[in-house]
Amino acid sequence: MTEHDPRSRQEDEGIPDLQDSSPERMWSVDPQEQPIPGERPAGVEEFGTTDEEQAQGESLDRRLSREEPEAEYAGSVRETAGRLVEPDEGVHLDTEPDAIAEDVGGDFGGYTAEEDAMRVYRPE
Incomplete structure (x- = not known):
């Protein structure tokens, strides 16, 4: 069985280590390589x-048509919350x-x- 070489082939070619911690990099097999x-x-x-579309700008109607409504919790009733107060009333030491x-109700x-x-x- 061969021993694992801790250096990647990019380091052998003089390419420095990637410093980003993107999820794609974490998913890749070799941490030195970005996924395909x-x-x-x-x-x-x-x-x-396109350049023309960027210069023209997108209309508000078109941007609004792409919006998706927020998903409500299935089988629940939505109501507005009243004033929220912490048990320590926001002035004492909070551990x-x-x-x-x-919810202390509306004011x-x-x-x-x-x-x-x-x-x-x-x-x-």
Whole structure:
């Protein structure tokens, strides 16, 4: 049985080690080699692949037509969350590694964008 050579063939040719940690590199057999592209074209038929399309710009209607609605949780009722308050009220020492909060109900508005986007999903 032959011993494993820790150097790759690219290092033998003087090519330095790749420093990116892309998922594609992690999936490849040899960490020095990027994987071969897939068999399907990726994005070649999308808008903006030619110079003319890039200069012209994509219309808002066309961009909106590509949007997909957010998938709702199947079999649940969606409701808006009220004001979220941490058990330590945000002023005491927090030893809990997770961010947990209790819905104390609605108040008179003034929600931040993040608070306004919070939703509660309850099983039906």
